[in-house]
Amino acid sequence: MDTYAALNEPGVGWLTMIIIGLLAGWIAERVTASDQGLLANLLFGLIGAFVGGKLAEFAEVPVFGFFRTLIAATIGAIIVLFVWRRLRGR
Template identity: 45%
Template sequence: MNLGLGLFSSIIIGIIAGWLAEKIMKRDHGLLTNLIVGVLGGVIGGMIIHFLNIEEGGWIFSLLAATGGACILLWVVGLIKK
């Protein structure tokens, strides 16, 4: 996640990204789980963006990266649970 956004903005983006990933992956979690999934998704998305050497483009880009990372996280957790 883009640390230049500030802690409060990163938390808000994490909650939104976790909620979006929850809806995309058809899961049902609470607010705290959405925050955790969104923040971890932001880390995963950030690593993928760094690996692909893509320049970041603001909070919308951070939200998209965090949501994508959160979806990947939920997919992997779903594989492990099976």
């Protein structure tokens, strides 16, 4: 079986990506001082993982493994939360 998992990240599977999404959403919630629920944290974290991964790809920064993916997802989630709050007018 190939060690490459979802999103072409070595060692990061779907369950790990959900955990990373939850952690990234929670960290982004704390950094931006917003009050979201568990499901919103998961959604913002998973969307942030996509955004952070694309930003890292654009900047030519390799993102692989748990911690690098968590950092990219957290940065992406903070950006997504910032944009979300601006669009909602809060």
